[in-house]
Amino acid sequence: MEILKTYKLYIGGQFPRTESGRSYAVVSPSGQHLANACQGSKKDVRNAVQAARKAQGSWAGKSAFNRSQIIYRIAEMLEARKGQFLEELQALGSDLKSATQEVESSIDRCVYYAGWADKFQTLLGSVNPVASSHFNFSVPEAMGVVGVVACQQTALLGFISQVLPALIGGNTVVVIANQKSPLCAITLAEVLATSDVPGGVVNILTGEVSEMLPTLSAHMDVNALSIAPIEAKLQQKAQEEAIDNLKRVRIFAEPLYAESAQGLPYISDFQEIKTTWHPVEQIAGGAGGY
Amino acid sequence: MLGNLSTPELSSLLALSPSIDQIGTNERITRIQARSIKGAAKMQGLRMALSMIDLTTLEGKDTPAKVRQLCFKAQHLHDQAADLPTVAAVCVYPTMVGVAKKALGNSGIKVASVSTAFPSGQAPFEVKKLDTLYALDNGADEIDMVVSRGRFLSGDYQFVYDEIAAIKELCSTARLKVIFETGELDSLDQVRKISDLAIAAGADFIKTSTGKIQPAATFPVVLTMLGAIKDHFDKTGQMIGMKPAGGISSSKLALQHLLMVKEVLGEAWLSNEWYRFGASSLANDLLMQYQKQLTGKYQSAAYFSID
Amino acid sequence: MMSQTNWNLEPSLESAAQIQLQAQYELFIDGKWQAPLSNTYFDNVNPADESHLAKIAWGNAADVDLAVCAARTAYDNVWSKLSGAERGKYLFRIARLMQEKAKELAILETLDGGKPIRESRDIDIPLACNHFFYYAGWADKLQEAFAGQQIAALGVAGQITPWNFPLLMLAWKVAPALACGNTVVLKPAETTSLTALKFAEICQEAGLPAGVVNIVTGYGDTGAALVAHPDVDKIAFTGSTAVGKQIQKACIGTAKKLTLELGGKSANIILEDAPIDQAVEGVINSIFFNQGHVCCAGSRLFVQESIAERVIEKLKFRLQSIYVGHPLDKNTDIGAINSKKQLETIERYIAIGLAEGAEMYQPDCALPSQGFYCKPTLFTDVAQSARIAQEEVFGPVLTIQTFRTMEEVVQKANNSPYGLAAGVWTDKGARIFGLSQQLKAGVIWANTYNKFDPASPFGGYKESGFGREGGRHGLSAYLKFSN
Structure with a gap:
């Protein structure tokens, strides 16, 4: 007799069961019971946001080069666990070819964003030639804690496509995984837990989007939302809840698994621009400017 | 405790000199310069400025005759206009102090003498001492000494301090103005530091420049020195005088300087006991502006005597 | 020796005769x-004397609706068909005309808003002109600004400006909107419409094609109608956080792109090694600029x-040479509060500060008998939890902690819901960063503010x-990005 795995939540680098004590069955398209997953609750959202907030300062404080290496390490770990992801994707209904493609694209996307981690600042920032005797420059800075509703169409690639651009910019995330197919997300959590990503940087919740999203979007300590295509009513409700603390809300009209769904704009969506002024002393006899 | 600081004491005093941000200093000045000085306020300002002038001649070619002419001008700025103030002092080399003293008689106008190997200050201390004593013996009311800038820039603050303190002791009742020659200093931080040093050593006045080096009395330098005077006053209650010299040749600049004094130090400094302009051509520009205010007509230099 | 004690500047009023x-x-x-189809007009008052x-x-x-239709027609038929270079030339022309009328604009701004x-002469108007010059130059370089991205104009931009910097905020909004190829319907604040109308x-x-810029004056309901209009593609708003939130709500479920510049309660921090006199001047600039009606004040x-006592002593002394008075007086540092309503708000906060037990200092200066005026006000001994230290006063009121x-x-x-600006004063570069x-x-x-x-x-x-105005970043607010 096969032992069924119970997938737990991933919060603050730990794998707790949901506070609610509930779980739900993850089934294959053919109706086969694959595993049990935690049905996350309000309190799990609260705990995840708390963990994300706690981790944010030191994550943003790491050097960009270091974040890049950590993301690249994820790619290496994914590669090593490729077989497990392929199995899960196939169990969830993909054929081998599309499952292989999804895993390989996911790995590629990790490598892609690992490379961006110490470069987007150069492109998003600027030195601004102000008319007064001041040095003036703008740099991108993490927004803070980003709440993510992951792609509900794909189990792995969409997740990675949404989480990584926020992550490399120094944000920490609380992700509501694909409701029907959360297995890859939790397996990915196991990858993260054994890689160099500090606990709390990525937090993953499974369960019903409609139950957890209102708490996440109303949470006053969440700075931004990244919402993959979901039911319009849910999405609007989230936008309304987000107003209270003026969360930055990015709604994706299309799922993010397309090849083109990567790039600088996905990073800049979760960056603030900070501009700093400082006087430039005029040295006698000299002339200069920026 | 003036004039008696040991090296460690002096070091800790100078460590307290605040840093000066040049761009912020310029902005403060722009605010002052944006003010509009008109009507009666302008007339009052022009008269005040006239009364604060140290009418100066400091040239190798100075002669007793030239100095006597200058002293006459000091007492008769523009006799065509009634009720004008006289200047505050006449400023000359030590050799001319006797001439000036006699020419000014009991007019109330002071005689200021530069000293300590003006303008460079590059002479042995014994020479500087004799230089000063000579001026004092000939009746100088005020001594305008120069500091040893080379020593200051090389970090020998104790030397500069001791020199000022020693000259101050010689001065007895004569008032001591200490010239920094700010055009030879590197930054406003240095200007502030030397201001604090000179005040601690016993300066009665601090003065920007000799007039021989450009730039001279710029607004940022003067504002920085006023800041030192203000901080000293707030700490001790003792007033120190200020004398910008060189570069202030127009009425507009002079009035802006006075406004800066009013805003930074307060009206108590608006008298020639505490504020002087070291200048030669400023007087006539003030007089021309004054006449313009009185008559409404723009004036010609031909109508104002040039001594 | 001659002694002078009192030397007071005389009023030097800029003539409004022209x-x-x-x-x-x-x-x-x-x-x-x-x-107006509404057939309604409102009274515009000079806050300096209530005339x-x-x-x-x-x-x-x-x-x-008429204005949005005009903007849409102008966008479809004219503006979207022009090259960036041609749009830029219009902007340059507008900038130059503004410069030529700078004096008139400055006086209007002061009459209307009390600053x-x-x-208005040295800051607002020159900056507004420069903003048009700056964005004029971007109009034909947009693709270079966003290399590798597909960009397009949004269409019709609805813009709502505040009363604290009327023409400058207009420039911040209109210049990048036009440079990026959008047409505009602008609603200025009800107390300060005059410079927008002059614009x-x-x-x-400047011969700008009809309908490219439309100005619809009015109150909040006018702005709400603009926000609600289905044919508007973009809303840019500068104003209070409360109204900003209403606007954000109204935009949900629409395709409108939104940028908001809202309130603030910015911290200005002086460390013990700061250039103290310039820091004190920076404080004056930070809170008394434009009567404190500054979102980033x-x-x-x-x-x-270790330096608090000295800084406060210096601040109090500095306040003695702050002139509060008629806004048209060239020597005035603090002019009129923009409206009676705003003066009441400020006075309410001052009362709250006193009730909270903070110590208040105001210099001994006379205020004009007519018009809306407030003395520069310092509150010391303020706790972080005090309301005056948390809520935006939007007036010349400083809390010191x-x-x-x-x-x-x-x-x-x-420790604030806001995050607009901050000041840092220290001599140490590493500490600044x-x-x-x-x-x-x-x-x-x-070391500035x-x-x-x-x-x-x-x-x-x-x-x-959210969103940025100014610089290359300011262009993003008026462009559509598609991959």
Whole structure:
């Protein structure tokens, strides 16, 4: 007799069961019971946001080069666990070819964003030639804690496509995984837990989007939302809840698994621009400017 | 405790000199310069400025005759206009102090003498001492000494301090103005530091420049020195005088300087006991502006005597 | 020796004689002056003496609809067909005309809003002109600004500006909108419409195609109609956080792109090694600039305990040479509070501060008997939990708190729902960068405060809004990006 795995939540680098004590069955398209997953609750959202907030300062404080290496390490770990992801994707209904493609694209996307981690600042920032005797420059800075509703169409690639651009910019995330197919997300959590990503940087919740999203979007300590295509009513409700603390809300009209769904704009969506002024002393006899 | 600081004491005093941000200093000045000085306020300002002038001649070619002419001008700025103030002092080399003293008689106008190997200050201390004593013996009311800038820039603050303190002791009742020659200093931080040093050593006045080096009395330098005077006053209650010299040749600049004094130090400094302009051509520009205010007509230099 | 004691400047009033105000102003729609369909006008008052300036049209939803239609038509038929270079030339022309009328604009701004003529003349108007010059040059370089991205104009931009910097905020919004190829319907604040209406004349004089810029004056309901209009593609708003949130709500479920510049309660931090006299001057600039009607005003001053007494002493002395008076007086530092309503708000907060037990200091200066005026006000002994230290007063009221360590001051500075700006004063470069990384604010002024430039992006974190105005970053707000 096969032992069924119970997938737990991933919060603050730990794998707790949901506070609610509930779980739900993850089934294959053919109706086969694959595993049990935690049905996350309000309190799990609260705990995840708390963990994300706690981790944010030191994550943003790491050097960009270091974040890049950590993301690249994820790619290496994914590669090593490729077989497990392929199995899960196939169990969830993909054929081998599309499952292989999804895993390989996911790995590629990790490598892609690992490379961006110490470069987007150069492109998003600027030195601004102000008319007064001041040095003036703008740099991108993490927004803070980003709440993510992951792609509900794909189990792995969409997740990675949404989480990584926020992550490399120094944000920490609380992700509501694909409701029907959360297995890859939790397996990915196991990858993260054994890689160099500090606990709390990525937090993953499974369960019903409609139950957890209102708490996440109303949470006053969440700075931004990244919402993959979901039911319009849910999405609007989230936008309304987000107003209270003026969360930055990015709604994706299309799922993010397309090849083109990567790039600088996905990073800049979760960056603030900070501009700093400082006087430039005029040295006698000299002339200069920026 | 003036004039008696040991090296460690002096070091800790100078460590307290605040840093000066040049761009912020310029902005403060722009605010002052944006003010509009008109009507009666302008007339009052022009008269005040006239009364604060140290009418100066400091040239190798100075002669007793030239100095006597200058002293006459000091007492008769523009006799065509009634009720004008006289200047505050006449400023000359030590050799001319006797001439000036006699020419000014009991007019109330002071005689200021530069000293300590003006303008460079590059002479042995014994020479500087004799230089000063000579001026004092000939009746100088005020001594305008120069500091040893080379020593200051090389970090020998104790030397500069001791020199000022020693000259101050010689001065007895004569008032001591200490010239920094700010055009030879590197930054406003240095200007502030030397201001604090000179005040601690016993300066009665601090003065920007000799007039021989450009730039001279710029607004940022003067504002920085006023800041030192203000901080000293707030700490001790003792007033120190200020004398910008060189570069202030127009009425507009002079009035802006006075406004800066009013805003930074307060009206108590608006008298020639505490504020002087070291200048030669400023007087006539003030007089021309004054006449313009009185008559409404723009004036010609031909109508104002040039001594 | 001659002794002088009192030397006081005389009032030096800028003459408003050259300003020809109309008795009544209409709406500027489709390049023409049009009487409002609402048939309603409101009174515009000079806050300096409460005198009546003009009657101004109060646009309603039907008027807004006309304006949006005109903007849409102009966008479809004219503006979207012009090259960037041609659009840029119009902007250059507008900038030059504004420069030529700078004096008139400055006087109008001061008459209408109460700000000192020194500020409108030396800061507001030149910056507004420069903003047009700056964005004129971007109009034909947009693709270079966003290399590798597909960009397009949005269409019709609805823009709502505040009363504190009327023409400057118009420039911040209109210049990048037009440069990026959008047409505009602008709703100025009800107390300060005059320079926007003058700007409409300038657009006419510049030969700007009809309908590219439309000005619909009115109150909040006019703005709400603009926000609600289905054919508007973009809303840009500068104003209060409360209204900003209403606008954000109204935009949900629409395709409107939104940028918000909202309130603030910015921290200005003086460390013990700061250039102290310039820091004190920076404080004056940070809170008394434009009567404190500045969203990024440094209204919370934090001073390190070791120098707090000295800084406060210096501030109090400095206040003695702050002139509060008629805005047209060239020597005025603090002019009139923009409206009676705003004066009441400020006075209410001062009462709250007193009730909370903070110690208040105001200099002994006379205020004009007519008009809306407020003395510069310092509150010392203020706790972080006091309302005057948390809520935006939008007036010349400064709270002063002390701190011991940098960790403490960073926590306190960030302990606010807002995140617009912050000031840092220290002589140590490494510390400036360290602190500026920690402070959650969109603009950091290190050893300076309240500096603005068209090339410099401006905008907030958290509840101070989102989006940036100024610089290359300011273009994003008016472009559609598609991959």
